[in-house]
Amino acid sequence: MSESKAAAMPAPIGTVPVGPIGGTTVGRKHNDFIYYGLRNKKLIFGLGLELLLVLFAIIGPMIAKYGPQDFTGAQLQHPNGTYWLGTNTLGQDIFSQLANGIRESYLIGALGAVSAAVVGMALGFTAGWRGGILDEILQMITNIIVMLPSLVLLVVIGSYMTSKSILFEGIFIGLTTWPWVARAVRAQTFSLRSREFVEMAKLSGKRPVQIIVKDIAPNMASYLFLVVILLFGSSMLIAASYDFLGLGPTGTVSLGTMMNQAQSEAALLYHEWWWFIPPGAVLTAMVVALLVANVGLDEIFNPKLREQ
Amino acid sequence: MSVNVANLSVAYRSRRGDVTAVDNVSFTLADGEIMGLAGESGSGKSTLGNALIYLDQRMKATGGTVTVDGRELPIADTRAMRPLRMTEVSLVPQYAMSALTPTRKIGQLITDLLKSHHVKDTREVLTEMQRRLELIGLTEGVLSKYSFELSGGMRQRVTIIMSTLLNPSLLIADEVTSALDVSTQRAVGEMLLEFRDRGYVKSVIAITHDLSILAQVADSIAIMYAGRLAEKASTEAIVNEPLHPYTQALIASLPEVGVRADQVTLTGIPGRPPSLADPPPGCRFRDRCPFAFDRCTQTPPFEEIKPGHHVACWKVSQERAAASGRPVVGQAAAEHAV
């Protein structure tokens, strides 16, 4: 009987068919990603640099001698032994400000990324899964948010607030940048929901939320990952620009506020390079490292982009 | 005109090293012959067919030669092959009907194709093309349509017309009937026959897993298994007197119209084809063959058992040797090798 023979035959278990055969190598993703990840120069460079900066953000404030807003009494010092990056016109230690500022920027980046991701994914999944009227309504809301001039909004809201916290700024950024997350998630969900394994899940009696969380989202995992990274970077930049314009959180020093003060005190004119270069350079490094790592991730997830 | 493939081997570069997808394959095609190249997925048939026209970056020819009309085809040299593509050798790739650019009309696609092959007298070619379209029942209106406006069968027929427009000597048709309805399959099959009869192509290699279509269309059939040729003979011989155990099993597994389960139980082939990355020594069908014996640990030679009928099987070789009293090819060498 052919059937019992099939059971007795030692089929070549574990060997993965290679080459132009049906039965793709999609499931090998996990090992593939780690393999290529460790060999991708951009990813290693980007993540490495970011890691260094994060370490600095953690350790920096601990080794800084002063608080970011303390007046040391020594104004406009060049970088020297006591004041590693010099001081500003008010006598505040640039290094301490920098260390503190990086920490602030990372916090805002994380807050902005998380809130944008949460809102964007929730709306994107819902719109993509249900379609129909709900989708139309959500799209309308998305378009309205996109068109809102967030800067003006911030000014208006800010004028009513006596003091703004990091939390406020982070969440504000999140709530104004989620649209493009929602759009992208919606599009991917649309294409995934008609896949046969989703139909299988329906035939197994699974409910929509379960299907979205367990079947659809993990198939977008690489994309979602990239989205969060990009949101992180953009949140930091947006926060810096708000701070630069003086709309940032009160009572703290961030990279943006440092650049704001440097600019208003004409540091460039007076060649006070130790004041405006460090915050700008560090901010650039933080964002560029992420972007480079992102390109590397793209190459890993998309085999066609890999260097041979 | 004839096509002669001698000891051709093609390998894939993969992370784990080179994988030989086509292993030492030899066969000849006469002028005007339609040869079916049959096998299951993973047998290497598609690689073999595609290697005759285009080796992409992952593939490399690791041995053997291909001669068309006495001249060698420089298959390993992509640039040297370029002027020969579509004119000497042409290909209808698998899934061709899904690969037509949706943003250009069919007529434009054809003129693009002619331009890229530096065809001088496009008008004459286009007139000929219109005649061929009419031959298969497609009107000129097809040229002003986009690919998504045509049905699957029509798209397939258009791609065949495009590939044979410059009258190539050899046409490689890769699974051209696979995704089609039964009536369209017949139309496409008859189209291949018609084109061969009229001389629009000289010889055809039809790659497919479907033996019944080959029984209708092909003059000869070559059966591939795990990268090697198992058997090659005329269509009648393959269908009526298959010699290789694999071929016999394939034929036995085909349900014919009119056969019902309560009358006949079809039998499949237990097990799976071996991995090409690490194939077992000797005959690759050994693990699944009901007739395997100890000689099968050595690779059987692809020898001519009867005129025009080649088989790679020790059992068959031995039976023929016993019948004719001659020694089995390679037997002496095998006995020395242990």
Place this chain on the structure above:
Amino acid sequence: MSTIKVDQVSKLYRATSRSGGLTPALRKVSFELPPGEVIALIGESGSGKTTIGKILLRLVQPTSGTVTFDGKDIATYSQRGLREYYRQVQGVFQDPFSSYNPIYRADRVFDMVRDVYFKGVSDSDWSARIEAALDAVALNPGDVLGKYPHQLSGGQQQRLLIARALLLDVKVLIADEIISMLDASTRVDVLNLLVKLKRQGLAILFITHDLSLGNYVSDRTIILRHGAIVEMGGTEKIFGNPQHEYTKMLLSAVPELHKKWQHSPLGPVAVVANGAAVAGQTIDGGPNVPVATALTQASLVDELTHAEQVVKRDLRAVLGGTRAVASGKSQVAMALEPPTLREFEPDHLVADPE
């Protein structure tokens, strides 16, 4: 009893690419699937056969008509009712690999079933059930459990999906082209499995375009063309004595190993669609251009224009040809009329020519 009854089911799609506006995917299809019976639903692409399968699995809603199971309209099921329905009716589709979520292991399909239907069952009991189901489909647990889908062959993937249905102890299996993507050597194993399950009492709707498979495995056959049934009855009667032109054409086009295609030496043939003659094309390209066989022509014209013709002509006739396509109920109703089925002999219905 657990019979599925399909009653005048129609499905209309709003077509966006071609002009026409409305595409009838199904036109008032009616049939019954009693317990333990295998029906082969045979049709080419565009016949609507996959749509019927999805409607029976409640993945798609019909535009009109009802499907009843055990006398109850499946459209009225609550969430729990639907779950109970899936305990009795399951589906397996054409591409075995796509039915698996590639990032999880293949046996997750079992776990999904367990989460919903077998919550209180103990681990040892569950393992026993899995072993029994795998044994029924002739799969060795060691070969398939714990593996990723890409590590299994198409035949193993397909059989695993059938095992999943058996775990639920289904009464009806909707098998949509489950053989076509399998290799020759594994096809037969899955086919014989279906025959075995049929003998154990499973009702199967075997959707296929391959007539020989349908003939091998089924008790009754339905021939579907452009959304309407053109012939229906006992398999031996349909295959042995086909009456409808379309059925005859299909049978003559099937490639067989030992018999060449028959050539009918005819000239151009006019194909009639719904009373309007579609111009039989005469090919007059000159002395060297012969007429394509009647078969080629008939199939060409048929696939090109039939569905559109049906809808367009009727709508145009009603609207007078001047207004844009409207979607009033009466026009739509006219477009959906299938040809009438008449009894040719007991258990053998044939539709009037369209």
